[in-house]
């Protein structure tokens with residue numbers, strides 16, 4: 545991981561969306577993140593290393609509630625956003641390792657039994673167990689209800705058969721929160737969640753998938769994989785809702801990660817433009833360059849406001865004990881869509897400003913260009929977010 549030429553700005557911490565505890569958290573994380581040096585050439589080894597460091601640093605305690613060894617009473621969207629933004633600024637892989645501990649254990653936090661919570665959540669917070677969230681299948685990505693994997697009830701438990709793919713932490717996780725059909729004829733109303741330990745007989749996690757940026761991924765094969773009855777997570781046939789509630793918590797934090805990458809690209813662009821001499825002056829002296837930097841800053845700030853708003857809305861609603869409402873989902877969708885799309889544009893502009901260096905393997909903007917791409921696809925592609933927002937607009941105006 546390459547160190548930043550200058551530390552990130554902390555001006556956004558003054559915004560009224562945050563409490564002093566959030567400001568202190570972000571300020572404490574900054575020097576810690578900047579001081580880490582992880583060899584990321586092997587993404588699996590690096591991810592394990594990051595999870596250990598994040599656990600030892602106490603940062604993974606923000607992925608679980610206080611009742612299970614977490615830092616705060618409940619999962620706090622603003623803390624998650626700030627943590628991911630700061631980590632992604634320094635290393636998108638560090639952000640990924642952090643986020644997956646939360647996403648991979650989120651269903652246990654929301655619906656796990658007391659023994660599931662005590663078996664898994666403390667170990668997730670300490671970085672002693674690596675978590676994964678297994679929802680997608682080869683023929684069921686955006687269309688979750690089309691999943692084919694089945695869980696059949698046996699005399700003493702469940703037998704899982706089928707395939708999951710694009711599973712982050714696949715092959716290095718200690719356990720998987722897996723979603724399977726328990727009523728094949730009921731669409732999304734026939735899905736149940738299970739916790740499956742990685743060493744369970746009948747589970748094969750060896751099919752690694754290589755992608756354009758460091759990101760441990762695998763296809764999981766369940767071949768008559770038998771788990772005890774206590775492995776059921778949450779209500780029978782309640783798996784679709786549980787998966788969506790889990791994703792709802794983390795959607796705004798994907799926007800936080802995109803924001804961190806975009807902020808880093810802007811820092812790199814300013815640094816390069818201020819040091820690159822051409823036609824008798826610096827690249828930064830050209831109005832065309834200043835216009836681009838201005839556009840980049842505005843794209844970042846607009847995404848930041850939507851992201852912090854979505855996180856604040858969710859925390860506020862949780863604090864009031866209000867039932868989850870459609871406006872929260874639409875706000876999180878807007879944040880995810882705008883932050884990931886804007887970050888892609890910002891990073892592309894930063895790369896262009898670097899000229900040939902921008903595409904040279906090893907420069908920060910080159911790796912950011914690859915790192916950002918999958919954020920527009922996973923946890924609901926941009927088109928899925930557009931539909932969520934569009935439906936919400938129609939509901940609110942008719």
Ligand SMILES: Cc1cc2nc3c(=O)[nH]c(=O)nc-3n(C[C@H](O)[C@H](O)[C@H](O)COP(=O)(O)OP(=O)(O)OC[C@H]3O[C@@H](n4cnc5c(N)ncnc54)[C@H](O)[C@@H]3O)c2cc1C
Nearest residue numbers: 677678679680685686687710711712918921922923925927
């Ligand atoms: C790096 C990475 C990590 C991932 N990690 C995980 C994980 O940990 N766990 C997990 O379960 N899954 C994971 N996924 C899977 C991810 O959630 C899916 O890739 C995503 O949901 C899209 O599904 P799909 O790839 O099958 O694309 P499809 O569903 O086939 O969609 C293809 C494209 O169609 C478009 N589209 C989608 N819906 C509509 C629509 N209604 N109208 C018009 N166009 C539409 C979008 O552009 C979309 O990209 C990961 C994926 C990636 C790339």
